[in-house]
Amino acid sequence: MSAASVIADWSAPNQERARRLLETYPEERSAVMPLLYLASLEHGYLTSAGMTQVAQLTGLTSAQVQSVASFYTMFKRDHVGRYLISVCTSISCYLLGADDVLAAVETETTARDGTTSVDGAFTVEHVECIGACGGAPAVQVNYELVEGVLPEKATALCKWLRETSPDVVMTDAMQKSFGGVRSFDWGIGEEQGAVAPVPAFGPYGSTGGESAR
Numbered sequence: 001m002s003a004a005s006v007i008a009d010w011s012a013p014n015q016e017r018a019r020r021l022l023e024t025y026p027e028e029r030s031a032v033m034p035l036l037y038l039a040s041l042e043h044g045y046l047t048s049a050g051m052t053q054v055a056q057l058t059g060l061t062s063a064q065v066q067s068v069a070s071f072y073t074m075f076k077r078d079h080v081g082r083y084l085i086s087v088c089t090s091i092s093c094y095l096l097g098a099d100d101v102l103a104a105v106e107t108e109t110t111a112r113d114g115t116t117s118v119d120g121a122f123t124v125e126h127v128e129c130i131g132a133c134g135g136a137p138a139v140q141v142n143y144e145l146v147e148g149v150l151p152e153k154a155t156a157l158c159k160w161l162r163e164t165s166p167d168v169v170m171t172d173a174m175q176k177s178f179g180g181v182r183s184f185d186w187g188i189g190e191e192q193g194a195v196a197p198v199p200a201f202g203p204y205g206s207t208g209g210e211s212a213r
């Protein structure tokens, strides 16, 4: 079966992205992870059908694809809200009040850790270290990082997301409004943010912002 016929039900832009991803790697199986993100975007989360399609595209078995998808927590196997709020609760963040940050997020979003709010706006999760220990407590919105987040700022961040419903979330803008101490001066300003609860990369079609317009 040709790649085109395997994903004939995908949107035309995502079919084109899949074609380019498959061309990027010398071996098609190496494209399994970006294709899993693309399948997540196409279906809203990583469905069984999406994993079967990725297996057919890459020549891997369904079991091999499932073993990759189940190993990495960023591949979501259930519906995800428009904004995925990930609160780091590992040691540096924990010592600086991550539990209170998580509680503030749960209260404001009405979604308990590991669940999605009834209105579908938020999914809340606690995560292990996201590599921003110097800026603890750290939070991500659709994998866009915000550092030095205090509970009241976490509440304000969630309120802002609900009230303004931004199509794109950008680290720099959120850091300025809701962040505190940063792990270091990042230097280069951000031009693209995330448009969905998957990592923001152009090949996935999951970026938005100034240079994406």
Ligand code: FES
Residues within 6 Å of the ligand: 088, 089, 090, 091, 092, 093, 094, 128, 129, 130, 131, 132, 133, 134, 136, 137, 138
């Ligand atoms: S412990 Fe939270 S970012 Fe490392």
